[in-house]
Amino acid sequence: MKANSFGDRNVDEGAESFGEAGLDPNVQDAIGKALKAHFQDLMQAPLPDRLLVLLAELQAKENDQSASQGN
Amino acid sequence: MAETKAREGGAPQPSFRDLLVREMPSLRAFALSLSGSTHKADDLVQDTLLKAWGNSDKFEPGTNIRAWLFTILRNTYFTLYRRQGREVQDVDGVYSEKLSVDGGQEGALDLADFRAALARLPEDQREVLILVGASGLSYEEAADICGVAIGTIKSRMNRARTRLAQLLGIAGASDLAGDRQTGAVLKQGGAIAPKNP
Numbered sequence: 001m002k003a004n005s006f007g008d009r010n011v012d013e014g015a016e017s018f019g020e021a022g023l024d025p026n027v028q029d030a031i032g033k034a035l036k037a038h039f040q041d042l043m044q045a046p047l048p049d050r051l052l053v054l055l056a057e058l059q060a061k062e063n064d065q066s067a068s069q070g071n
Numbered sequence: 072m073a074e075t076k077a078r079e080g081g082a083p084q085p086s087f088r089d090l091l092v093r094e095m096p097s098l099r100a101f102a103l104s105l106s107g108s109t110h111k112a113d114d115l116v117q118d119t120l121l122k123a124w125g126n127s128d129k130f131e132p133g134t135n136i137r138a139w140l141f142t143i144l145r146n147t148y149f150t151l152y153r154r155q156g157r158e159v160q161d162v163d164g165v166y167s168e169k170l171s172v173d174g175g176q177e178g179a180l181d182l183a184d185f186r187a188a189l190a191r192l193p194e195d196q197r198e199v200l201i202l203v204g205a206s207g208l209s210y211e212e213a214a215d216i217c218g219v220a221i222g223t224i225k226s227r228m229n230r231a232r233t234r235l236a237q238l239l240g241i242a243g244a245s246d247l248a249g250d251r252q253t254g255a256v257l258k259q260g261g262a263i264a265p266k267n268p
Contacts, residue, residue, distance in 0.1 A: 023229075023232055023233055023236060023242075027232075027236050027241050027242070028232060030172070030173075030180055030241065031204070031232050031235055031236065032204055033172045033173060033180070034172045034180050034182065034185045035200055035201070035204040035205040036204070036205055037170060037172045037182060038182060038185060038186060038189070038205060039097075039100055039104075039201065039205035039206055041166055041170070041182070042099070042100035042103050042104065042166075043096040043097055043099070043100045044096070045096075045099070045100075045103075047095055047096070047099060048113050050113065050117065051095065051099075051113065051116055051117060051120070054117060054120060054121075055088060055091065055092060055095075055120065058088065058120070058124050059088050062088065
């Protein structure tokens with residue numbers, strides 16, 4: 001039930017017995033790299049048009065206001 | 072409303088809108104991570120942009136706008152979206168072709184395996200990994216965003232990393248003998264996905 005079980009609940013029990021000092025720096029490094037690669041991947045996804053349109057509309061509003069204020 | 076500082080003379084500074092545009096990819100990535108749904112993520116980013124625009128006077132120039140925007144997005148998520156439950160993940164289409172990253176002594180880490188493991192973490196642990204480990208915010212900024220103490224962020228971070236390492240079968244030198252084997256089985260059998268009955 002303990003060591004080799006990768007079921008959802010049991011991992012937590014294992015995690016406590018490891019403690020933070022138990023994590024190899026190489027492992028930490030590998031996880032860090034994977035996290036950054038994962039996030040980078042998400043960031044590279046093309047933005048949907050509606051968000052770009054929204055920003056354009058907001059900018060247009062701002063320009064209108066600036067113009068009416070005589071700036 | 073948004074002031075355009077550049078108009079006041081001096082060196083041209085990016086307008087508030089420029090800052091928002093620059094942060095859109097990271098905002099959307101954070102929204103995808105939180106909600107697990109592309110549709111919800113886009114709604115979340117849209118709400119966040121509107122709120123940020125309407126409250127631009129509350130942003131303190133010189134502070135990290137990413138942290139400020141992430142706070143708005145996270146609050147929006149927890150007040151409006153989370154009650155609808157975490158949908159079945161539909162973000163797979165967002166990912167680029169299968170990639171792996173250099174796992175140092177552990178060999179290549181398969182990103183699909185990594186994502187499967189990440190998806191199995193408790194929400195608070197996954198969040199802190201994304202905030203600190205992935206998007207590069209400081210512990211202090213993450214603590215502000217989540218409304219908890221820095222110590223809480225640090226301990227979540229440690230638990231999250233340890234658990235990820237276990238799920239990936241790379242738990243560390245002290246357990247290499249046992250875990251190497253488990254890890255090999257995990258990778259071959261793709262044992263991260265199936266859960267114990």
